[in-house]
Amino acid sequence: MTTTLGPGSVVVLDTAAELHRIAGLRPESAIHVSLPANRPRPQRLTDPDVVVHQLAVDPDAVSEVAGLPVTTPLRTVADVILRADRYSAVCVLDSALNRQVVTESDLVRIPALLVGRRGAVAARRHLAETDGRAQSPLETRTRLRCVDGGVPPDVLQLEVRDRDGYLLGIGDLGWRAARLIAEADGQAPHRTPTAVFEDRTRQNRLVNAGWRILRFTWADTLRPDYIPHTIKAALHPYPR
Template identity: 65%
Template sequence: MTLAQARAAGFTVHEVQRLCRAGRWRALARGGYLVDADAYDGIPRRARIRAAVASFGPGAAAVLGTAAELHRIDGLPRSELIHLSVPGSASRPVRDSHPEVVVHQLVIGPGQFGRVAGIMATDAMRTVTDLVLREERYCAVSLLDSALNRRLLSPVDLERMPSLFRGRRGAVAARRYLAEANGLAQSPLETRTRLRCVDGGIAPDVLQIEVRDGDGYLLGIGDLGWRAARVVAEADGRHAHGGPAALFADRHRQNRLVNAGWTVLRFTWSDTLRPDYIPWMVRSAVTARRPPSGRPGS
């Protein structure tokens, strides 16, 4: 709640100050307060963003990584910074009162922003466009994949995006990233695993591969697949695969796939930090499934 909203609701400045001293309200930014602060364990992230946007006036909007966070578009490293765009002279940084806020002055068209969770922010198209131009390849493709997977962007939007790149720094690389986007990837880890395979010359031929038995019964779905070699790779993210139920389900599915004659490889985030490891493991598995030279079927 802003101070203006509090006064409109009948609170005096003295009453707001008293609530803050009592710990029931907490000042978050210039003229912004977290109501019922004692009910929270810490300050909710969205409350910080909302207060920062409100403190810079009606022209402010969340942009870049903060807008992606509000849209729940994955692919960027976690950050406590809040990126805002503020028009005119208000765009000058105010680091003393807002140490976590990074203020930009972006030219945003009237149709390129709106409210996300009640907070003014650039829309998904503008957010991804701005970030793809600024980020390195793995982050950029992860952002594109996430936005496509969540249906915040469509293939038609990707066809339009180069026109938004035109004349901006990073446009040449950004156009290449568009060609690598795939909305079937369900997490940045899957995207990074795929890109490591692409860079290593052993790209998967299918994502979210369905493996069925002779009767058509679904044995499992793999993140990345090499059908001819009957090899599946799984990207084991901490959130999706960390709980006991998920671990048991993963083991049961893996057993079904192995019994059906498939090789199952599992990769984690740390594996993607090693450029050669994932493609080497996949190539070794694919090679092991090929019949030796000179034998029937070779």
């Protein structure tokens, strides 16, 4: 595909993120490609889904995936968070960290890649909210709803063990003082019969150990007040 656009073309933005298996962006059919700034944009493209950009991409910011020239994971993340909304941007950052395509030390290099670019102020704020312990965009979105609602979890990937040290389960988000866990239930990891059985067994162990479990879905994250309201009700239950 990039060969049809000539030498120097590079896969960028959302398409590069997909090739690097970085999650968190809305699926789209567009294929994002950048051409060198000194080359005119093609007047007509044979593929209507190709979106042509002219980003300044240094050679050391280009890698190869499946035989295609692609911006490196670090450069891809920097480009994406300049354009994405807050929730999507933090999801991308969390995913890149969790999947280890970028490291914590890499993140400190991102501000330099943002200097002088539109969206840099917001992108730097997104960086400050990154947490690579989130194992899915749904976990990230659930955490952000809690933060926005004034009930941030005090731990992610909370390990609950019995007195002998046996691991009873791991909670996605936890409030230790209240012995409360919130689970972000994505459709794919939880839809098989085996997964359903394992989820129920794990939840029973946690409940028997004195923990309360709340469960949230992607649809719940689309309702700004629902998750924090539910968490607050669990943290401060009405007296009986």
